[in-house]
Amino acid sequence: MDDLGYSVRQEGTATVALLLRRRITSEGSRSPLWTSLEELARQGKTELLVLDFSQVQYVASQALGGLVMLAKGCRAAGCQLHLCGLCPSIIEVLELMKLDKALKIYPDVAEALAG
Numbered sequence: 001m002d003d004l005g006y007s008v009r010q011e012g013t014a015t016v017a018l019l020l021r022r023r024i025t026s027e028g029s030r031s032p033l034w035t036s037l038e039e040l041a042r043q044g045k046t047e048l049l050v051l052d053f054s055q056v057q058y059v060a061s062q063a064l065g066g067l068v069m070l071a072k073g074c075r076a077a078g079c080q081l082h083l084c085g086l087c088p089s090i091i092e093v094l095e096l097m098k099l100d101k102a103l104k105i106y107p108d109v110a111e112a113l114a115g
Contacts, residue, residue, distance in 0.1 A: 004036050014048035014113055015040055023058040034066040041079035049074055050112045054085030064099065071103060080104070084112040 005021045017037060024033070041049050053059075059067075074081040084106040086094070094100045106112035 004032055006033070006037070008040070010046075011050075011113055013046060014050060015046040016050045016052060016109055016113070018052045018054070019056050022055060023060075024056060024063045025058070025060045031063075031066055034070045038070050038073040038077075041074040041077040041081075044077070046079055048080045048082060048113070050082045050084060050109060052085045052109055052112075053083060053087070053090065054108075056085075056090070057087055059090050059093070061093075064093070064097065068099065068102070082106055082112040082115055084108050 005024075006017045006019050008015060008017050010016075017040070037049065037051070040046060071081045082104045085108060086105060091100070091105065094103065094105070104112075104115060106115050
């Protein structure tokens, strides 16, 4: 999935997707990035999808809309979505938009898997 900007690994019944781009800028709700991640949840092979943002330094507002749609798609598929490794500026934006209440955010992959 590297060509879509992430790599995937299995951790038991969870799937961890490491986002590889430093900036996620033009990823609206129907972008290949979000739709391919949603497809991972819809395949029914994972109970938990962890998005690791540890390499991401910036997320554009339209990409946040895509993230919200991904969260809805995961819920519809019976899969939990956990975010981790977010830099302070992204966390601040999520808090300002009150998305920190709708999305489950953890400091790192280990805590996201345990969450």
